[in-house]
Amino acid sequence: MEEKKIDEFDDYSKALELFKSVYLFDGHKEFLSEYANSYIGRGENDIVRNDKYSNCVEYNDNGTTTWKINSPKNIFGVVLEHSVNHKNHNKVTSSLILNSGRYDLNRIMANFATIDVTDKSDDEILSLVSSILSKNNEQLISELNISENPNGILVNALILDTVLDYLKNSNDKKFPEIVCNADTGNILVKKDDNHILVTNNFVQYDNQILNYTISKKFPNCKFEVDAIRGDNDLFGMISEKFTKLNNKEKHNNLLNEILNLALMNKKLKDDRDIAKQLYNDINKNTNERIMDD
Numbered sequence: 001m002e003e004k005k006i007d008e009f010d011d012y013s014k015a016l017e018l019f020k021s022v023y024l025f026d027g028h029k030e031f032l033s034e035y036a037n038s039y040i041g042r043g044e045n046d047i048v049r050n051d052k053y054s055n056c057v058e059y060n061d062n063g064t065t066t067w068k069i070n071s072p073k074n075i076f077g078v079v080l081e082h083s084v085n086h087k088n089h090n091k092v093t094s095s096l097i098l099n100s101g102r103y104d105l106n107r108i109m110a111n112f113a114t115i116d117v118t119d120k121s122d123d124e125i126l127s128l129v130s131s132i133l134s135k136n137n138e139q140l141i142s143e144l145n146i147s148e149n150p151n152g153i154l155v156n157a158l159i160l161d162t163v164l165d166y167l168k169n170s171n172d173k174k175f176p177e178i179v180c181n182a183d184t185g186n187i188l189v190k191k192d193d194n195h196i197l198v199t200n201n202f203v204q205y206d207n208q209i210l211n212y213t214i215s216k217k218f219p220n221c222k223f224e225v226d227a228i229r230g231d232n233d234l235f236g237m238i239s240e241k242f243t244k245l246n247n248k249e250k251h252n253n254l255l256n257e258i259l260n261l262a263l264m265n266k267k268l269k270d271d272r273d274i275a276k277q278l279y280n281d282i283n284k285n286t287n288e289r290i291m292d293d
Helices: 013-023 028-038 051-056 122-133 137-143 150-168 233-246 248-292
Strands: 046-048 057-059 065-067 077-085 091-099 113-116 177-180 187-191 194-198 202-205 208-215 222-229
Touching: 013 051, 013 077, 013 122, 028 046, 028 077, 051 057, 065 077, 077 122, 091 122, 137 150, 150 187, 150 194, 150 233, 202 233, 208 233, 222 233, 233 248
Parallel strands: none
Antiparallel strands: 046 077, 057 065, 077 091, 091 113, 177 187, 187 194, 194 202, 202 208, 208 222
């Protein structure tokens, strides 16, 4: 049977291999232990970095530095950070961190999410990394409660999900070039001769444009399409995405109501079963007394 080739829009295998080679190389635990015990007295937050760390940074000709352990499905970069507290018996804590990834690391230095992996095995850490790399922006923002939104990049990341879905559904399966501007938050997607620019005010597809307005701060913002000049499926998909995001709070409230009703019904059933069992026990004891008499 011919092996199915993984689509470039879903293939994060190189990022996963880079993560393993930089952080989970043979002898990495021994290296960490030696480092922790050979710098006694340095302080409470001594970040461990080895020579392989530089392999994760992409240096562009224009001076932009981006993170190479990233996925075709989202904008974030994945970092494994070890911190040594030399004032507390060289205690080591380890965290998976989502950094600004495709954006300039020197201009957007936010840690968007931090996951404690101190007590996790290498396999468990790899599983977590794989899970992060396999998710799109909306999934990660929702699941990890990401709310820090410098220059509106999270809103643009949500729209990018739709842009990538649109391109993935086209006949050409080659992944586009993505350029993220840390100064403006804008995302430029280049695919063949097509250019799609995503901003906090409009989405431009070549010479066509969709203007929109955001009300309220992220993540509770509402979207309103002001004007569309052009005719393409992408703008329709983005409009549908805005409607979905606008109704997300209502949808979550409905799910909570359904969950509460389910829990209430479960409690009522449990109470009924307990009462039924109690009745049977009382009835059995009563019958036994009658028989004894």
